[in-house]
Amino acid sequence: MTTRFGTGRGRPEPGLEAIMSERRQLINIAYRLLGSLAEAEDAVQETYARWYAMTRQQQDAIESPGAWLTTVTSRICLNLLGSARARRETYVGEWIPEPLPERTEWTSGRAGTSADPADRVTLDESVNLAFLVVLESMTPAERVAFILHDVFCHSFAEVAEIVGRTPAACRQLASSARRRIRNSQPSATPAAQSAGVVRDFKRAWEAKDIDALIGLLDPDAMAVGDGGGLATTFLHPIEGGRRIAHAWLELARRKPSDMAFLERTVNGQPGLVAEQDGVIVTVFAFEVTGDRIKHIWVVRNPEKLRHWTTV
Incomplete structure (x- = not known):
């Protein structure tokens, strides 16, 4: 954290601007x-509520407000991760991390930039939807140790204070998380190449070209839908490129006349959205390996698309 304050009696009170400047990082x-922007915002809101619930004397006793805010936010998230597992057992259908919106189209693999970067999650490989799906397979402690140490460069001593384990144990947690990622993540495909594959898929889909669709899908591809019981989608993953191609052909045949498929960046990667009457009703995220699509994630749960209505 970069927030620093003086010490002693003359130390200025941490002002609103200094404290709120940590919000983007949190x-x-x-x-x-x-894996949820809505839940992340709630966790950060709770963190600030706890900060301002303290007396000035209690705030003065905190040497680094930024570090305190990070610790509290991480602990709140750790608790939420435990309860989230129980909630997802009763979730209708598959649960997919909430996709992050972008304001512009992608062009030749280049992501657009937000008009309001202060409120936008920095997009890098650690928010790639495929990466977040792997994180879902980790224990809460593994996820916290890995994200704080490997992504945000906190020491294992700092991580240990948050998760309530020894630094050595946290080192092992992060190592286990890395193994999960290595075993699950394919070699990275250049963004421009991924964009070309997704664009070809969109054209084949709109043309109802079954042969082209099959050719663009890996034979072992998988498609996963998330409607949360609030929107119609397939409840179980569709496995196999040929089966996916036929399912997407059926979607094309049923497409309402007022619906359009648009190229949009989804979690830093080329993706597609379905827009109907000016509202984003579906987000499609892709994992491309080489020149074929390996995974498609289809998010239709309107609660996970609320941020897309304001981009």
């Missing part, structure tokens, strides 16, 4: 820990 951490 949202970045909380989103990666929770």
Whole structure:
């Protein structure tokens, strides 16, 4: 953290601007820990509520407000991760991390930039949807140790204070998390190449070209839908490129006349959205390996698309 204050009696009170300047960093951490921008915002809001609930004397006793805010946010997220597992057992259908919106189209693999970067989660490989899906397979402690140490460069001593374990134990947690990622993540495909594959998929889809769709999908591809019981989608993953191609052909045949498929950046990667009457009703995220699509994630739960209505 970069926030610093003087010490002793003459130390100025941490002002609103200095404290709130940590918000962007806290949202970045909380989103990666929770996989939900809405829950991340709630966690950060709770953190600030706890800060301002303290007396001036209690605030003065905190040497680094930024570090305190990070610790509290991380602990809140750690508790939420435990309860989230129980909630997801009763979730209708598959649960997919909440996709992050972008304001502009992607062009040749280049992501657009937000008009309001202060409130935007920094997009890098650690918010790639495929990466977040792997994080979901980790224990809460593994996820916290890995994100704080490997992504945000906190020491294992700092992580240990948050998760309530020894630094050596946290080192092991992060190492286990890295193994999960290595075993699950394919070699990275250049963004421009991924964009070309996704664009070709969109054209084949709109043309109802079944052969082209099959050719663009990995034979072992998987498609996962998330409607949360609030929007219609397939409840179970579709496995196999040929089956996915036929399912997408059926979607194209049923597409309402007022719906358009648009190229949009999703979690820093080329993706697609379905827009109907000016409202984003579906977000499609892709994992491209080489020149074929390996995974498609389809998010239709309107609660996970609220941020897309304001981009």
